[in-house]
Every structure is written in C-alpha cells, then in structure tokens.
Amino acid sequence: QIKEGPLSFFNLNNYLGASFFSDIYYIPLDIFTFITILLSYIFPTELAYSTTELIKILAGVMVFAYYLRMTGAKNRTIFWMGIVYFVSGGSVSFMAFPVFLSLTFYLPAALVVIQYYFRGKKWVVPLFAFALVFYDFYLGYSALAFMSILYVVEAFKRPGFRVWPFLRDGVAFLGLILLGVAMSGVILYPSILYILEDTYRTEGSFNAWVVTIFGYDLKLFQPE
Numbered sequence: 001q002i003k004e005g006p007l008s009f010f011n012l013n014n015y016l017g018a019s020f021f022s023d024i025y026y027i028p029l030d031i032f033t034f035i036t037i038l039l040s041y042i043f044p045t046e047l048a049y050s051t052t053e054l055i056k057i058l059a060g061v062m063v064f065a066y067y068l069r070m071t072g073a074k075n076r077t078i079f080w081m082g083i084v085y086f087v088s089g090g091s092v093s094f095m096a097f098p099v100f101l102s103l104t105f106y107l108p109a110a111l112v113v114i115q116y117y118f119r120g121k122k123w124v125v126p127l128f129a130f131a132l133v134f135y136d137f138y139l140g141y142s143a144l145a146f147m148s149i150l151y152v153v154e155a156f157k158r159p160g161f162r163v164w165p166f167l168r169d170g171v172a173f174l175g176l177i178l179l180g181v182a183m184s185g186v187i188l189y190p191s192i193l194y195i196l197e198d199t200y201r202t203e204g205s206f207n208a209w210v211v212t213i214f215g216y217d218l219k220l221f222q223p224e
Helices: 030-038 044-071 074-086 090-092 103-118 122-135 137-157 163-183 185-195
Strands: 209-213 216-223
Touching: 030 044, 044 074, 044 103, 103 122, 103 137, 103 216, 122 137, 137 163, 137 185, 163 185, 163 209
Parallel strands: none
Antiparallel strands: 209 216
16 A cells, blocks of 8 residues: 555455554554565565565574673574574464564564663663554563563573662663553554544444343343
8 A cells, every 4th residue: 555555544455444553453563564565666575575574583583692692692502592593483383474473573672672771771671662562562562571571580680689779670661661652652542542442433232142041041241
C-alpha cells in the first residue's frame, strides 16, 4: 500500500473493513520492515521478506556476540556461542510468523540495553522500550518482561552486589521502561481502543450460550 499509494487509517482488505490499528499486531513498525520495503524495490516481495528473515538471524547473532564481549567473554567463547545461537532450535521456534523471528534480535538486544544501563547510559532504556512497542505491542511486552527478569539476573551477577542500590536502581529501570511505553502511546493507545471495540465495525451481541441437558436449558454465559 505504501508503494501503490492507497495507505489510509481504514483498511478495506481486513475482512469487511477495519481500523488501520487492527493490523499493528501483524505488521511490525521496525527497522526490519523498513529493510523489507527497501528490498522490495529490488527483489520480488517474497524474496525481500526471505532476505530480511536471514538478516534478522545474522543481526541477532552479532548483537548476542556484542553482549558476550561486553560481559568479558573470550573470543573463543563468543565464536562458539554465536555458532550455537545461529543454528539453535530456538530461532526456528519463532518462525510461525515473520514477526516472531524478530525476537532473535530483540532479546539479545535487551541484554545489551541492560549493560548500557549499568554503564550509565540510562537514556537507552526508554528508547528501546519505545522501539519494542512499535515493533509489536503483543510481543513487545513479552520482551520487556524478559528484560526486567534478566535485569535482576544481571544485577546479581555484578561484583559488589548490595540490596539497597539494587532496589533503587531497579525502580529507576522500571520507571524508564514505563516512560518508553508512555512515549509509544501514539501507536499503543489507538490499538488499545481498537481492542476495546472502539472501532468502525458493527458490534454483534448475543444473549447466552445455551446447552440442553436432559431436557433442561443450561446457560453457560450470560453477559450483563
């Protein structure tokens, strides 16, 4: 639609027509989609998608290797861990839809962001949270949960661990994540409204699901 010109905030290709924001779950607004668009001007669209999928895996391996370098791993360890990550079944398990494979990049990127936070570059955290929601708000909150849990793990691994600084910095880390989510409200808020059925679609309704058992009608669900 971007290439042909009919892009709008109401998509007639979605069933009988629906808000543009109903498609945000399916179409990630991130660097990989941008790469796909650029490649589609050179290759057929299917080949552009396939090429981008390979780029995701390679980028994920490079980011994972960078994280290992930041934590002081040896070159031999980085090389073999990169190979394992490249061929791991974990990457294949994300392949139900192209958007899932992007986690191969975003999850190790979350580890890098945590290291940046420890090194004083706290401004990276809200920007990364912002990018995750734009990437996909459904998978984004999963990646943010992953990052929050791994923050605790990485904090415990650091030398000289103390409880009070851990709690103080942890609250600040969580606050920066929430700031990034708030910044993403420009796309997240309309999507939430769509989920809550604030849409142009006509709304259906029903009184109850009724199952007849031994001649008696049993109402399984009765909306108020």
